[in-house]
Amino acid sequence: MSDPAWVEHVLWWQVYPLGFVGAHPADTAPEPGEHRLRRIVDWLDYAVELGASGLALGPVFHSRTHGYDTIDHYRIDPRLGDDSDFDHLIGESHSRGLRVLLDGVFNHVGTEFPRYREAVDGGDRSWFATRGDDFATFEGHEGLITLDHDNADVIDYTVDVMSHWLARGADGWRLDAAYAVPDRFWAQVLPRVRQAHPAAWFVGEVIHGDYVARVRDSGFDSVTQYELWKAVWSSINDANFHELDWALTRHNEFLDTFVPLTFIGNHDVTRIASRLTDPAHVEHALVVLLTTGGTPSVYAGDEVAYRGVKEERFGGDDAVRPEFRSPFDGVGEQGHQMFRSHQHLIGLRRRHPWLHEARTTALSVTNTGYVYITRSGDDALVVALNVADEPLPAALSGLGLGHAEIVAGSGAPPAEVVPDIVVPPHGWVILNPR
Structure with a gap:
């Protein structure tokens, strides 16, 4: 595993800047002089209070609409501000x-994008992939023109852009749609960027396929763990913890090669509070995120139970990318309770940095009850999840354990050493085995 040392301790709070500051969608686009990127600075103390140790930003470079249709990779989007605003946010x-x-x-x-405009006007087309006489597009989106990743100039350009912003203070890159780019492209780009920035971290957006081969052949430090994301919410909704157990077995295999980026929400998917049919189970998803191996990320708003459904239509992402005005604005008691749960479980995670590379082993699996131990060396935690209407009793001796200390749970007294547990209906417990 090639993670820089600092990644073991990072927990990302992910922000989609254009939506977060109300720059997109907007009837009238903000001007650079509004310095909207600085609004994120007003939330940094909130992120620290939450327990985050990293800020994962969505696109901030000059684009026409949602940030993924880049016009200039060297310019901060004028709807957000300018270079001085970026420098201020980094500092x-x-x-x-x-x-x-x-x-x-x-x-x-x-x-x-200027080179594309030149190509359309009869100039050099070599920067772009083509299908016959037509320019290739990304997944059929006419506004997204695919680059030619075998072009040496495109490789040089990407190296220079990535190095430029790392030199300006960024700590790493999420590489969008990495699954659509040939691994050989990244294998030529990343070593050159690392040469100048050896402590940088690179995570590729990969939705499906052979994660291990992707990391090996591309040189990524990590990829997005969509398999686990899907298993978390669907196993809870379907009362089928066998699916989650299967996914965590796969997850262990990934951890033998790399540490995935784990999440239960991001800017491209329906929010977890809307995805789960029972709001009481959002904490179950969070428990899995923060007690299994990986580099965790929390999508801004999920920590206060924001709701939002992604739809497959033009503008279908807008509901999961809202503007943020002030902390806890419009958040009810459930939101405040969810924030406290995030604080508690993130604190637990950060007190146990060994969880970064921890492996999980099932101790008991039924459709509605799941007990697993997550371990790294001599360190371990036991997690029990229950989505049934009845209590879930678990005798620790029957699970191959002795006594254990309750360190967190719903309806369970903390810091109590017990020989067995009863997980309440729709509840969860985390224990430190003794």
């Missing part, structure tokens, strides 16, 4: 101990 983040991850879109560009 304020680092002063609070927050790492900063940028979102790099190098599979495709927008139709206003």
Whole structure:
């Protein structure tokens, strides 16, 4: 595993800047002089209070609409501000101990990208993939023009863009649509970037396929763990913890090669509070996220139970990418309780950094009850999840354990050493085995 040392301790708070500051969608686009990127600075203390140690940003570079149709990779989107605003955000983040991850879109560009405009007007077409006489597009989106990843100039350009912003203070890159880019492209780009920035971290957006082969052949440090994301919410909704157990077995295999980026929400999917049919089970999903191996990420708003459904239509992402005005604005008691749960479980995670590479082993699995031990060396935690209407009794001796200390749980007294447990209906418990 090639993670820089700091990644073991990072927990990302992910922000989609254009939506977060109300720059997109907007009837009238903000002007650079509004310096909207600085609004994120107003939330950094909130992120620290939550327990985050990193700020994962969505696209911040000049684009026409949603940020993934880039016009200029060297310019901060004028709807957000300018270079000075970026520098201010980096400085304020680092002063609070927050790492900063940028979102790099190098599979495709927008139709206003200068080299594309020149190509359309009869100039050099070599920067772009083609299908016959037509320019290739990303997944059929006419506004997203696919780059030619075998072109040496495109490789050089990507190396230079990534290095430029790392030199300006970024700590790493999320590489958008990495699954659509040939691994050989990244294998030529990343070693050159690492040469100048050896402590940078690179995570590829990969939705499905052979994660291990992707990491091996591309040189990524990590990829997005969509398999586990899907198993978490669907196993809870379907009362089928066998699915989650299967996914965690796969997850162990990934951890033998790399540490995945784990999440239960991001800017591209329906929010977890809307995805789960029972709101009481959001904590169950969070428990899995924070007690299994991986580099966890919390999508801004999920920590206060924001709701939002992604739809497959134009503008279908808008509901999961809202504007944020002030902390806890419009958040009810459930939201405040969810924030406290995040604080508690994130605190538990950060007190046990060994969880970064921990493996899980099932101790008991039924459709509605799941007990697993997560372990790294001599360190271990036991997690019990119950989505049934009845209590879930678990005699620790029957699970091959002795006594255990309850360190967290719903309806369970903390710091109590017990020989067995009863997980309440729709509840959960985390124990430290003795």
